[in-house]
Amino acid sequence: MDKVDVIIGKNSWLKFENYKKKYHKILVVVDSKITNLYPQYLGTLLEGTNYVKFLITEPEKEKNLSTIEELTIKALGFNLTRYDCLLAIGGGAIGDLAAFFSSIYKRGIDFYNFPTTLIAQVDSAIGGKTALNFQGYKNQLGSFYLPRGIFVDPQVLKSLEDDDFYGGLGEVAKYALLEKEFYDWLIKNLDLVLEKDLVILEKVIEKSIKIKEKYVKGDIKDTKGQRIALNLGHTLGHLIENQHPDYLNHGLSVLVGLDFALYLSYKLQILNKSSYLQKKFLINKLLKVVGEFNITNYHYLLNKVVTDKKVKGENLQFVAIGEKGFKVITLDYQQFENLILEYSGDFNDRN
Ligand SMILES: NC(=O)c1ccc[n+]([C@@H]2O[C@H](COP(=O)([O-])OP(=O)(O)OC[C@H]3O[C@@H](n4cnc5c(N)ncnc54)[C@H](O)[C@@H]3O)[C@@H](O)[C@H]2O)c1
Incomplete structure (x- = not known):
């Protein structure tokens, strides 16, 4: 199994500091609830990086192929290369969607997961399964793709x-x-x-x-x-x-x-x-x-x-x-x- 850094604890997100220098550009797929609830936390996380945000407002409904198309348009428009990376910040549905996209965009780009629900922190972020729903059926499309790093901060669970x-x-x-x-x-x-x-x-x-x-x-x-x-x-x-x-x-x-x-x-x-x-x-x-x-x-x-x-x-x-x-x-x-x-x-x- 490829090595995955799993960093758990208060303010663990900010340890991404040690990784972000490697990348020219970052595509951030983020739950809109998180951008509203934790703007300063996100600001510090992304400080000094060249990033674009892709907001998800209804994660489970958007875990599908049409979002993959929209993400592709966004990434190509931003000239995201295969040497850049993607951050997923949200619950399990966003993690599944963003990991799937990371596994196929330019045949695979570096992926980092910031799980913000308990389910994502204890389960879906771990193990490398990616997934999309298809025509009402759960998780019918997917791949196996491991993130480079997983940053788990229990503080964000307070707002669930x-x-x-x-x-x-x-x-x-x-x-x-x-x-x-x-x-x-x-x-x-x-x-x-x-x-x-x-x-x-x-x-x-x-x-x-x-x-x-x-x-x-x-x-x-x-x-x-x-x-x-x-x-x-x-x-x-x-x-x-x-x-x-x-x-x-x-x-x-x-x-x-x-x-x-x-x-x-x-x-x-x-x-x-x-x-x-x-x-x-x-x-x-x-x-x-x-x-x-x-x-x-x-x-x-x-x-x-x-x-x-x-x-x-x-x-x-x-x-x-x-x-x-x-x-x-x-x-x-x-x-x-x-x-x-x-x-x-x-x-x-x-x-
Ligand atoms: N890949 C795997 O191995 C695996 C394992 C288990 C589950 N899953 C998938 O995970 C999904 C379920 O996970 P989930 O419940 O995290 O889904 P989710 O991403 O839909 O999040 C649930 C809700 O919590 C909100 N939310 C997220 N973070 C928050 C926060 N910190 N404070 C307040 N609200 C917050 C979201 O907006 C959403 O309304 C399913 O799609 C399931 O299939 C995948």
Whole structure:
């Protein structure tokens, strides 16, 4: 794996100072919320550089091919060469989009990521996956492309909306279900996490990144089956993400997906009752922000599962939760559908 500098901590963005001298020009793909919330911080970051900004106002909606075209026009108009670089400053959608563009512009330019949501800091910025949505289907286009550097500053998480913060905790909970030691630590520190204590958040980020790196290392192109663990919670999660009528974001959809994965693992006797209840404690706490939600509203989306990358032939590869870490099982669609319908009743009874 190429070396990626991952710099975590308060004001870590400003360490870009040591990198920016190498480049004549910088294309900055930035969330408009960040330019409004942190103008001085951005000003210091870009001080002394020759840059243009490309603003994104609705990240998930703009993570598509037409934005790639607009970015190309902007970059060519600025005479951005293959020796220049691109900075992504925003959440996971901007990171995915900007990384994809960096991977194809002039056959690849240097890319730096400044993730500003919890999901981006603990998950999407790490591992080199880039993605675009296509005609309503998530992440259908993409490539593998590693950034030169990732600058993670937990301070910017203070301004996240609750849904985005808890959504990020959805991916954190995924790591906790994969690694018992992290689960125990997280439960002990959960109150501080929920208060957004900066010292604890920094630890959450460091520990999460370590876990993600462990699964990514040696399988950067996702061909050896090692990264599949990271799909925990994503099979159902991807089906319900951003769909009418609830429009749950990625992380909150993953939280529901994790809850389902726990249910399924218990029902199929992969997990015993006491482990199931213990693990469910964390998910229940985080799911509080989801409120009313009826999975049967999404039943018609089950056919989307056939477009999912976890599908092999007629069956579905599902990441279940075992007593000691994850377990990949094979389900046929009918079994999957029946389990979702059963789970739906259970989900609505959870309070
Ligand atoms: N590449 C990967 O490995 C990977 C992994 C997980 C998720 N993802 C992708 O990441 C995306 C989800 O990530 P996300 O939730 O960060 O998406 P996002 O970029 O849409 O950000 C979510 C919201 O937070 C706002 N925001 C960003 N930073 C903020 C800040 N500091 N303060 C206040 N508001 C802020 C954004 O404007 C947006 O409204 C999805 O597209 C998903 O597919 C990719």
